[in-house]
Amino acid sequence: MFIKSREKRREQFLDDLGWYIVNISKVIFNVSFITFVIYFIIEHFKVGLISNYFDLNSLLILACLSGIIVIFFNEKEVYSTRKKQQSLLIIFILAISAGILSYQYLQNLKFLSYLIAILASILVFYSLILFFNRTQSND
Amino acid sequence: MEYKIFFSRLYKITRVIIIIAPVLLLFWLVQKDLVKNGRLEFIYDFSEDSPTITNLFPANRLSQINKIVKTNSYWQQLEKEPVYFETRLPQTFATAIVEVTYKNDTQPLIQLGLETMGENEWNYDFKPLENQLLDNLDWYKIEGEQGSLWQREKTFLALDQFLDQAQNLNNFAAYDYPVNRKFIIPAYQPQDKETVINRSLRGEHSFYTYIKNEPLDFEFIVQDVNRSEGPDYLTIRIYNDQNIKIYEQEVEDDGLISKHDPASLPRNIKVKVANLAEGTYKVILDCEDEIFFRKIITKQKYLTFINKLYLVDNPEYSDGFVDLNYKPTVIYSTIPRLGFETSHLQGIQDIGINDEKIQIQETHKYYYFTPAKIPSLIYLPKNDIKISGRGLMALSQETYFNPEIYQLRDLTGFSDINYLISGYHTPELGNGWKVNQVKFDLAKAKITNRKLRFAISVPELNDQKDVIPLKQIKVILIKDPLSWKEIFYKGIDYLKNNF
Numbered sequence: 001m002f003i004k005s006r007e008k009r010r011e012q013f014l015d016d017l018g019w020y021i022v023n024i025s026k027v028i029f030n031v032s033f034i035t036f037v038i039y040f041i042i043e044h045f046k047v048g049l050i051s052n053y054f055d056l057n058s059l060l061i062l063a064c065l066s067g068i069i070v071i072f073f074n075e076k077e078v079y080s081t082r083k084k085q086q087s088l089l090i091i092f093i094l095a096i097s098a099g100i101l102s103y104q105y106l107q108n109l110k111f112l113s114y115l116i117a118i119l120a121s122i123l124v125f126y127s128l129i130l131f132f133n134r135t136q137s138n139d
Numbered sequence: 140m141e142y143k144i145f146f147s148r149l150y151k152i153t154r155v156i157i158i159i160a161p162v163l164l165l166f167w168l169v170q171k172d173l174v175k176n177g178r179l180e181f182i183y184d185f186s187e188d189s190p191t192i193t194n195l196f197p198a199n200r201l202s203q204i205n206k207i208v209k210t211n212s213y214w215q216q217l218e219k220e221p222v223y224f225e226t227r228l229p230q231t232f233a234t235a236i237v238e239v240t241y242k243n244d245t246q247p248l249i250q251l252g253l254e255t256m257g258e259n260e261w262n263y264d265f266k267p268l269e270n271q272l273l274d275n276l277d278w279y280k281i282e283g284e285q286g287s288l289w290q291r292e293k294t295f296l297a298l299d300q301f302l303d304q305a306q307n308l309n310n311f312a313a314y315d316y317p318v319n320r321k322f323i324i325p326a327y328q329p330q331d332k333e334t335v336i337n338r339s340l341r342g343e344h345s346f347y348t349y350i351k352n353e354p355l356d357f358e359f360i361v362q363d364v365n366r367s368e369g370p371d372y373l374t375i376r377i378y379n380d381q382n383i384k385i386y387e388q389e390v391e392d393d394g395l396i397s398k399h400d401p402a403s404l405p406r407n408i409k410v411k412v413a414n415l416a417e418g419t420y421k422v423i424l425d426c427e428d429e430i431f432f433r434k435i436i437t438k439q440k441y442l443t444f445i446n447k448l449y450l451v452d453n454p455e456y457s458d459g460f461v462d463l464n465y466k467p468t469v470i471y472s473t474i475p476r477l478g479f480e481t482s483h484l485q486g487i488q489d490i491g492i493n494d495e496k497i498q499i500q501e502t503h504k505y506y507y508f509t510p511a512k513i514p515s516l517i518y519l520p521k522n523d524i525k526i527s528g529r530g531l532m533a534l535s536q537e538t539y540f541n542p543e544i545y546q547l548r549d550l551t552g553f554s555d556i557n558y559l560i561s562g563y564h565t566p567e568l569g570n571g572w573k574v575n576q577v578k579f580d581l582a583k584a585k586i587t588n589r590k591l592r593f594a595i596s597v598p599e600l601n602d603q604k605d606v607i608p609l610k611q612i613k614v615i616l617i618k619d620p621l622s623w624k625e626i627f628y629k630g631i632d633y634l635k636n637n638f
Contacts, residue, residue, distance in 0.1 A: 013142050020146040027154045035161040042165075047589060048227045049172045051190045052181075054164070 022073045028066040032059045034090065041097055044104060087132055095125035172229045173629070177620035181226055183612045185213035192612060193225045195595075202606070217607040221252070221596040224612060228589050232616040235584075237593060238576045239268055240611040247271045247476055247509070248529075248549075249607065252594040253579040258384075262585070263594050266315050266577045267563050272475050272509070272550050273314070274565050286316055286562040291553075301558065311558035314547040318560070321380060322419055322542040329353040329440065336435040336442070336534055338468055338522075339460075341449040342428035347419050347531070347542050348439040354413040355386075355420060356438040362431045363393045363403040364459045370396050371429040375410055378421040380542070385420075386412050402459035405433060419542035421445070431460070441540040443531045453523035455485040470517040471536045472510075473552035474528035477517070478599075479506045486523030492516070499524070505602040514539075514552040529598075572610055 036059040043050040050056060099121030106113040183192035185204050195201055200219035207214065226235075237251055248270050252263030267273070278289040283298030295301040305311065305318075329352060348355065355377065363371050370392035377386035388410060393403035410422075424432065431451060435442070448470065452463045479490060481499055490497050493515050497508045514536075517526065526532065529549040533539035541551060553559070566575035584591055593614075597607055621629070 009142075016142040016146040020150055023150055024153055024157070027157050031157050031161060035164075038161075039165070046172075048191070048229050050168055052227055052229060053168055053171050055190075 018073065022069060025066040025069040026074070029063055029070055030090075032062040032066065034093075035059055036063065037094065037097055041100065044101065091125060091128040091132065094128060095121045098124040170626075173621060173626055174230050174232075174616070174618065175621050175626065177618050179229065179232075179616045181614045181616075183224070185215050185610070191227045192614060195222045195224050195609070197222070212610065214608045214610045217595065217597060217600065217609065220598070220600045221594045223592055223594050225590045225592045226614045226616075228586060228591050228616070230618065232581055232618040234617040235579045235581055235591065236576050236615040236617065237579070238574065238611075238613040238615070239595070239609065240572050240574045241268075242572055242608045242610075243269060243597075245603075245605055246597050246599060246607065248598055250596045250598070251577040252596060253581075254585045254592040254594070255583045256585045263596075264579065264583070265594075265596060266579070268575050268577055268595075269566050269573065270549070270563060273561070273563060276550065276559070278559070282564060286560060287564060289559040289561075291557040294557075301560065305560070308558065310556055311560060312544045312547055312551070312553065312556045314549070314559060314561040314563065316560045316562045318545040320545050322545060323417065324349060324351075324540065327351050327417075327440075330438070334437050334439065334442065334538060336437075337464060338534055339451045339456075339463060340432040340435075341451040342430060343423075343425055344432070344447060344449070345421060345423040345445045347421055347441070347443045347445065347540070348437070349419055349441045349540060349542070350415045350439070351417040353438065354411055355415055357410045357422070358436040359408040359410070359424070359432055360405050360434040360436075361390070361408055362405050362433055362460065363395065364429050364431055364456065365393075365395050365400040365402055366398060366459070367429060368396065368398050371427055373408070373424065373426040373430050375408070376423045376425065377410070377412065378423070379416070380418040380420070382421075385415075386410070402431075431456075433460075440538070442538045443533050443540055443542075445531060446529065447525065447527045448532050448534075449525045450519060450522040453483070453485050453521055455483040455523050465522070467518060467520045468522055468534070470519070470526065470532050470534060471514060471539050472517055472526075472528075472530070472532040473514045473539075473541060474530035474532060475509065475513055475550040476528055477508045477510065477515075478527045479508070480504065480525045480527075481523055482525075483523055486521060488519070488521040488524075490520075490524065491518035505599075507599055507602070513550065514554070 036056060039050045039054075039056055039059065043056065099117040102120040103113050103117035106116055109116070181189065181191035183189040183194075188194060195215065195217075200217065200222050202216040202218055204213055204215045206212070235253065239251065241249070243249060246269075249268040250265040251268045252265040255262045255264045273289075276289055278291055279293045281288045281290070281295065281298050281301075285298060285302070288295065288298050288301050295304075327349060359375075361373060365371075372392055373390035375386075375388045375390070376384055379385050388408070390406075390408055393406065395401070395403055424430075428449075450468050452465055452468070454463075454465065456463060477492070479497065479499055481487060481502055483502060486502070487499055490499060492508060492510050493512055495508075495511060497506055499506055517532075530551055531539070531541055531543065543551070544556070562578065564575060566573040568574075581591070595607075595609075599605075600607065
């Protein structure tokens with residue numbers, strides 16, 4: 001009886017630990033990816049501010065590792081409205097970032113640089129929305 | 140159940156920490172980038188690419204990076220010179236100290252240069268990393284934090300003691316040490332006769348002259364040898380002792396541009412500038428090797444050539460000039476390390492330097508020589524020799540003067556000098572590697588894309604089968620420390636300027 005209860009407790013512990021690792025990995029994935037994008041943009045505007053003292057690749061490695069954990073161990077879940085909103089916000093931020101970066105690189109094209117930046121934002125936004133919808137329908 | 144509660148709480152705490160961490164990291168990075176304490180250090184040790192110091196370039200002047208397995212350290216060797224590297228500059232700094240760990244036994248001079256703003260495309264402020272001529276100077280030496288002092292007789296016990304009295308001294312020289320003193324010849328009187336230099340010189344030359352209550356008055360008799368295609372221009376520029384250009388004259392081509400054309404007829408180019416303040420003036424004759432200066436006539440008493448003399452009174456040029464004066468030339472030189480080169484078989488000869496001799500046996504090869512005594516008299520029996528070095532030369536002792544005495548570029552003749560002050564320190568030796576530092580003022584540094592560029596130059600390396608292994612480059616950037624209040628205003632200024 002005592003052994004059975006101990007084993008059950010151990011199983012419970014491992015289940016909860018697993019839940020903790022998977023959920024923290026989700027947070028790490030999101031945070032490291034978003035941090036990478038933000039740091040990358042900052043680095044673009046002030047070269048060396050980040051890369052002089054910190055290796056941006058370490059954020060990508062972190063995102064990859066946590067992403068692998070999430071992919072392999074995450075239980076499938078139904079997307080709530082709140083989650084959808086969060087995802088849309090991230091997609092929106094990424095699309096705006098793509099537009100800003102395009103503008104930065106193509107500034108010397110004057111009027112065309114604005115046009116290309118807007119197009120880049122729209123393109124990234126719709127590509128990610130498409131990707132997001134397909135992932136959801138697969139789930 | 141209790142595990143679920145525990146992990147749920149742990150998850151909440153960890154999530155907050157993970158979300159806050161990048162914000163804190165960014166805050167730390169910004170304050171690091173602002174260099175609040177005023178000192179920033181970057182190191183490149185060849186083990187991997189550094190984000191702050193670039194790899195050395197161009198690659199074809201360097202070996203591959205090698206590893207010493209025993210000590211797990213890396214090194215790369217310089218096979219040709221100069222090589223360059225760049226370092227990031229996060230803020231505005233006042234000073235850069237560059238420390239290099241390297242090996243060198245045979246090269247008399249290794250220099251580090253900082254790219255500076257200037258008229259030319261290639262402007263570098265070079266300072267000695269290792270100067271073996273200076274290391275071998277057998278005067279009494281005192282080293283301090285600010286530099287080194289060499290004394291002919293032991294008078295001062297400490298560098299500070301000398302610096303306190305330096306203002307009252309006239310018998311000292313400075314090498315790589317800032318001395319704010321104008322060079323003046325106290326009892327100078329203009330001469331009332333003309334000096335005529337009757338030796339033919341080829342190509343670009345520069346020289347110093349001294350003016351006091353007299354116009355700067357030169358006449359150059361020039362000819363174009365027309366040995367190669369294209370027009371050949373001459374530009375004469377004059378700079379005062381503040382290195383400010385005060386005069387420029389463009390001399391057009393002679394009209395003969397084919398290499399089959401004969402040498403041009405002599406042309407007289409006159410330069411006269413009146414109302415000049417007393418002091419030293421530098422005259423630069425900027426042209427290709429096609430231009431021959433057949434004669435220089437001047438009212439000035441002093442005329443000292445800088446770094447180079449290319450004497451060409453030799454039968455090699457008899458196809459172009461029938462009136463060359465083939466007699467030997469004697470040069471008065473205070474250059475401590477001389478280089479000789481001839482381009483023609485007619486220029487192969489034995490050159491006398493005081494009581495010593497150097498044999499020029501091949502064309503297009505540099506021969507280097509360190510005279511046992513400075514000043515030296517150089518005897519060129521056949522001419523057609525390019526003489527070069529870091530220092531000054533004259534075609535007679537009477538026309539020689541040294542206005543660089545407070546800003547020497549190398550050792551020189553020290554006949555009236557008892558003290559030599561320098562910012563240079565002899566390199567330290569450890570584990571077979573030499574380490575030395577060079578300090579640069581960044582006020583005139585050229586900053587491109589928030590980067591500084593440095594050059595490593597070993598002037599004699601390209602003419603010898605030698606290499607310089609490098610183990611580490613460290614750049615220390617220094618500025619005034621910042622208070623939080625200054626950081627705040629800096630941030631406001633940044634936002635105002637950018638948005």
